[in-house]
Amino acid sequence: MTAAKTRARSGGRGRPSKATGLDLKETILDSAEGLFARHGFHGVTTRQVASEAGVDTALIHYYFGAKRELFDAVFLRRADILNQARSVSMDAYVKTFGGRMTVEGVITAFIDPLLRISQEGGGGWKSYFALVAQVNNTPAWGGETMARFFDPVVHQLVDTLKIVRPDAEYRDLYWCYQFLTGSMMLALSETGRIDSLSEGLCHSSDLEAVRARLFAYCAAGFEAVVARSGKA
Amino acid sequence: MTAAKTRARSGGRGRPSKATGLDLKETILDSAEGLFARHGFHGVTTRQVASEAGVDTALIHYYFGAKRELFDAVFLRRADILNQARSVSMDAYVKTFGGRMTVEGVITAFIDPLLRISQEGGGGWKSYFALVAQVNNTPAWGGETMARFFDPVVHQLVDTLKIVRPDAEYRDLYWCYQFLTGSMMLALSETGRIDSLSEGLCHSSDLEAVRARLFAYCAAGFEAVVARSGKA
């Protein structure tokens, strides 16, 4: 299991050179990602993953160990990229605007990297976001999984917002973040519900429409909550 | 299957009278609801449901047919109550306030029934909301399922908002609704994520805290989006 994983990764003397080995590993991750995103962890069998990747079932266990470890590998693969993109985006915003920062600006710096990646990063990212959205709404183990991978950058967001609105209470900021993440994840997962609900007026794949509204929506929400709390 | 269902429901001559039959049916639904909410459709086996309900596996098939039909029965059981509560709440708001309606008022009339039911309706409702939240974020079949059960009352919300803000475009209203439902569902599903994220400052079970913030948050978001669209 873990031994196999380590062994495969290190590759003592002869390391893979052609379209095998690590390439195949990525292929397996791609297939698993798409299937997990569509049907959830329990809705996918290792055989389905193997079949779609065009490999033997045993190869999955050889590379990743148990099914759950495969899932974690899928989740982990893009999490770092995501966190770094967001962190860089927020740092840049703070550096550029300094004392002239706005709530909407901070929120844009936090969300926009995800929209851009989803638009430009290739099909795998859309599956990944759908996957994260599903995990985010999973009571059994979703909370801890999200925390494990995404807590730091969220704290960066909250702390930056606290700089912009020093009088805001942390309680309000955390609640507002939860509202924000609910909206954001649902938008990113592109479930197609808004398409039928609006009878073709809106399309969940239209992330440009999301961009044109979500930042302003969340920012106004933040301001309203902070203002109301300050009053009471 | 369907035959068994119909047979069980009609009950030609002698219909059940004591703590059997229909009571047992509800027990099965309760167990299934809790398990489906925690682990999703594919994460639960009919044997787990039967075991927790204290009945034989075959009895589930006798009452509900296939596993998917059991799931639909769970989903349907509370959907009607929910829709009616929201519809009544919004009707009452329109009648009471008429020309003096506000966006926040309409949104409150739309969301508050769910919060109240979750707080006062007993433990089953919390599981149910977690279940709906999960379905809402399921790409494969979540969109159509949500549409099937909840579209009418959503259209009622959108139409009422259109009365309050006649200049608003439907496109904006639908998008804002999606943002709203993402926040609302995540709050209602009480995943516990905000507890660890805020290091104990907030608790996802604290629906009073949600009530104190979510309405204002969403209303301000709506106003901002509508205003921005009017400008452009």
Add this chain to the structure above:
DNA sequence: GCACTTTTTCACCAGGTGGTGAAAAGTGTA
């Protein structure tokens, strides 16, 4: 008591599940 229906249990099946161990095939070095 009886006939009749509904509810519940029991034994069982065909197929699928995650996972394993050992053999086979491939690869680079000498």
Add this chain to the structure above:
DNA sequence: TACACTTTTCACCACCTGGTGAAAAAGTGC
């Protein structure tokens, strides 16, 4: 060539899956 090592395949297992059919039990009206 032989070798050391990694990667891939094959056959297989113990267990669990959703689901069924028939029998037993329990309820009901006469």
